[in-house]
Amino acid sequence: MQPGSEASRRIARINSHLHPPVSQMEETSLLRRATCRSQGGASGFKVAILGAAGGIGQPLALLMKMNPLVSVLHLYDVVNAPGVTADISHMNTGAVVRGFLGQPQLEDALAGMDLVVIPAGVPRKPGMTRDDLFNINAGIVKTLCEGIVKCCPKAVVNLISNPVNSTVPIAAEVFKKAGTYDSKRLLGVTMLDVVRANTFVAEVLGIDPRDVNVPVVGGHAGVTILPLLSQVNPPCSFTPEEISYLTDRIQNGGTEVVEAKAGAGSATLSMAYAAAKFADACLRGLRGDAGVVECSFVASQVTELPFFASKVRLGRCGVEEVLPLGPLNEFERARLEKAKKELAVSIQKGVSFIRK
Ligand SMILES: NC(=O)C1=CN([C@@H]2O[C@H](COP(=O)(O)OP(=O)(O)OC[C@H]3O[C@@H](n4cnc5c(N)ncnc54)[C@H](O)[C@@H]3O)[C@@H](O)[C@H]2O)C=CC1
Numbered sequence: 175m176q177p178g179s180e181a182s183r184r185i186a187r188i189n190s191h192l193h194p195p196v197s198q199m200e201e202t203s204l205l206r207r208a209t210c211r212s213q214g215g216a217s218g219f220k221v222a223i224l225g226a227a228g229g230i231g232q233p234l235a236l237l238m239k240m241n242p243l244v245s246v247l248h249l250y251d252v253v254n255a256p257g258v259t260a261d262i263s264h265m266n267t268g269a270v271v272r273g274f275l276g277q278p279q280l281e282d283a284l285a286g287m288d289l290v291v292i293p294a295g296v297p298r299k300p301g302m303t304r305d306d307l308f309n310i311n312a313g314i315v316k317t318l319c320e321g322i323v324k325c326c327p328k329a330v331v332n333l334i335s336n337p338v339n340s341t342v343p344i345a346a347e348v349f350k351k352a353g354t355y356d357s358k359r360l361l362g363v364t365m366l367d368v369v370r371a372n373t374f375v376a377e378v379l380g381i382d383p384r385d386v387n388v389p390v391v392g393g394h395a396g397v398t399i400l401p402l403l404s405q406v407n408p409p410c411s412f413t414p415e416e417i418s419y420l421t422d423r424i425q426n427g428g429t430e431v432v433e434a435k436a437g438a439g440s441a442t443l444s445m446a447y448a449a450a451k452f453a454d455a456c457l458r459g460l461r462g463d464a465g466v467v468e469c470s471f472v473a474s475q476v477t478e479l480p481f482f483a484s485k486v487r488l489g490r491c492g493v494e495e496v497l498p499l500g501p502l503n504e505f506e507r508a509r510l511e512k513a514k515k516e517l518a519v520s521i522q523k524g525v526s527f528i529r530k
């Protein structure tokens with residue numbers, strides 16, 4: 175390998191973030207892989223997971239380590255990151271895994287990342303709303319986003335931490351304040367709502383959930399979660415009772431899991447699955463694949479609200495296009511008005527947290 179080549183620079187960059195420093199043997203293996211990539215072999219993206227030792231973070235790290243589009247995977251947490259990293263790093267898949275523990279290592283974890291996925295923060299217990307998490311999670315998201323500003327301002331950010339309806343506006347305000355805001359690169363993860371909607375609708379229709387696609391718009395909490403059952407693919411129709419049952423079940427899917435876990439947290443495994451699916455879609459977009467469309471809570475002009483979840487087309491810069499809602503029926507129009515009222519309050523709460 176040529177000294178000063180992209181491969182050797184890449185290795186130098188990787189090595190500068192290793193905790194602990196790599197052994198000579200490991201270094202040789204990293205060099206071989208980087209050389210292969212620089213010669214047109216498997217290329218890939220650098221992905222960081224912040225909150226990687228948590229209930230979502232661990233299975234998400236596992237799934238991202240299995241993603242062939244990922245060449246470098248950074249696992250950051252304020253606890254247990256070294257153990258999770260050691261464990262995941264033994265998987266014989268392509269991504270090079272490195273762990274980072276605690277605030278002093280945040281900047282190293284973020285340096286040069288293409289995609290940052292954030293499941294850091296506390297989850298709900300029975301009886302709580304997502305908004306009850308605001309006081310703790312708002313500060314966590316603010317700190318992590320300040321790190322992104324410094325170390326990878328051009329990274330695409332997938333924000334999972336609740337309440338998403340407020341944490342996405344918080345992230346936007348942090349980025350605006352620093353002058354690095356690019357609305358195309360900030361995406362709130364609402365994929366679990368789509369995953370649930372596809373599953374529950376498939377159950378009612380008696381078909382394979384993999385063959386179903388339900389757009390879910392609005393936001394990610396209670397009545398702000400609005401499944402568009404009039405736009406299900408494949409086209410189908412439901413009775414009023416089915417519509418009421420499905421809407422209610424999709425809106426309360428998170429609470430269903432929180433209650434079943436009885437104090438041990440909220441959805442982690444289905445969320446990791448949904449987050450991995452969404453991150454993969456973002457990476458395929460970054461790679462330049464055509465026709466990558468998923469629902470996400472993003473800066474939007476689809477309604478009068480500054481943020482809204484709807485279908486978005488993903489591309490080389492993140493969100494290439496926010497797609498319109500399409501025709502809604504009377505039931506959906508009424509639910510949309512309800513959703514917007516609650517969303518407006520949650521968005522403002524996030525904005526005020528930074529502007530106060
Ligand atoms: N967007 C969505 O659809 C969903 C969002 N969530 C949300 O995801 C978040 C995480 O949930 P779980 O993984 O179940 O919680 P968890 O408590 O199991 O894991 C959270 C992890 O974040 C870490 N953490 C805390 N402060 C941190 C900081 N300043 N920097 C880095 N890491 C930090 C913790 O050490 C812990 O390992 C919650 O806010 C939850 O409500 C959960 C499910 C679905």
Ligand SMILES: O=C([O-])CC(=O)C(=O)O
Nearest residue numbers: 298366427428429440441
């Ligand atoms: O319900 C929660 O607190 C976690 C969550 O967002 C979900 O499962 O949709």
